[in-house]
Amino acid sequence: MGEAAAADPAAVARVISDNRTEYGIPHTVSCRALGMSEHLRHALEKLDINPRVELT
Incomplete structure (x- = not known):
């Protein structure tokens, strides 16, 4: 995983x-340019992770 994707x-x-x-x-x-696997991108997309929303 690339540095950007790891951050x-x-x-x-x-x-x-x-x-x-x-x-x-x-x-x-x-994905290739940013160093993220397509599988991880797809998994995050399926989870619909939105870090802009704070969990209380």
């Missing part, structure tokens, strides 16, 4: 998703 995998997964939505960059390309 905050949920944030990197959001960036990958945003790249697809805003710029049409395929998930595979973003």
